[in-house]
Amino acid sequence: MVMNSYVIKKASPSDVIEIKKLLVYVWTFTFQSILSPYTIKKVTSVCFDEGLLASQVIDKTIAFFVVRDETDKIVGVANAREDENKVIILNRLYVHPALHEYGIGKKLLDEIIKYFQGAEKILLEVLENNVDSIEFYLKYGFRITGTNINIIDDVILHVKVMEKIVSSNKEKRVLDPTNECTIKRLLGNKY
Numbered sequence: 068m069v070m071n072s073y074v075i076k077k078a079s080p081s082d083v084i085e086i087k088k089l090l091v092y093v094w095t096f097t098f099q100s101i102l103s104p105y106t107i108k109k110v111t112s113v114c115f116d117e118g119l120l121a122s123q124v125i126d127k128t129i130a131f132f133v134v135r136d137e138t139d140k141i142v143g144v145a146n147a148r149e150d151e152n153k154v155i156i157l158n159r160l161y162v163h164p165a166l167h168e169y170g171i172g173k174k175l176l177d178e179i180i181k182y183f184q185g186a187e188k189i190l191l192e193v194l195e196n197n198v199d200s201i202e203f204y205l206k207y208g209f210r211i212t213g214t215n216i217n218i219i220d221d222v223i224l225h226v227k228v229m230e231k232i233v234s235s236n237k238e239k240r241v242l243d244p245t246n247e248c249t250i251k252r253l254l255g256n257k258y
């Protein structure tokens with residue numbers, strides 16, 4: 068076993084194509100056995116549209132982070148904004164499947180919460196059949212507070228709403244560009 072380092076950075080416009088590639092890959096991998104190819108194609112093309120991602124990356128109200136491995140490849144993405152009620156709305160949290168359960172998702176979520184000074188709550192929507200992610204969020208301290216329906220053109224997605232109180236989150240912390248996430252990985256693991 069060796070210790071590999073993963074660095075969390077703010078996303079930049081030049082990252083957009085690679086971010087899109089990762090998001091499409093992770094979404095397809097996660098839902099290929101649950102959703103139809105049509106639904107996957109529709110959702111990934113609408114939600115991970117390059118123009119949309121580019122506008123979100125430069126939007127100063129959005130915290131948009133990427134995780135890079137030691138070869139500088141993007142292996143994780145998270146973005147969120149804060150609404151007028153001091154609620155952090157988590158829009159995306161994605162980690163490359165080969166790196167699941169090594170602490171990267173938790174670290175990204177920690178950074179999102181620390182970023183928003185004075186936020187009182189964090190809220191997200193997760194597909195109701197995304198059991199693994201729901202387990203992850205429950206472990207992080209979220210609870211299920213409701214359900215919702217998202218409509219993307221002719222696709223209807225049933226989601227669970229999850230929330231966590233973060234009111235002890237008093238101090239804003241601007242992301243340290245050298246922030247490192249060191250985890251144990253087997254040498255030579257390909258992803």
Ligand SMILES: CC(C)(COP(=O)(O)OP(=O)(O)OC[C@H]1O[C@@H](n2cnc3c(N)ncnc32)[C@H](O)[C@@H]1OP(=O)(O)O)[C@@H](O)C(=O)NCCC(=O)NCCS
Nearest residue numbers: 160161162167168169170171172173193199200202203206
């Ligand atoms: C959800 C996701 C981001 C979690 O990222 P991750 O890097 O694998 O999670 P972590 O390694 O940080 O896990 C943190 C803790 O949750 C636990 N955990 C992670 N996935 C879990 C699962 N499927 N079931 C139970 N526990 C889980 C870990 O064991 C770890 O526990 P520990 O703190 O006791 O060690 C990742 O699985 C993912 O990208 N999934 C696909 C995309 C997706 O569906 N995103 C959510 C959209 S709303």
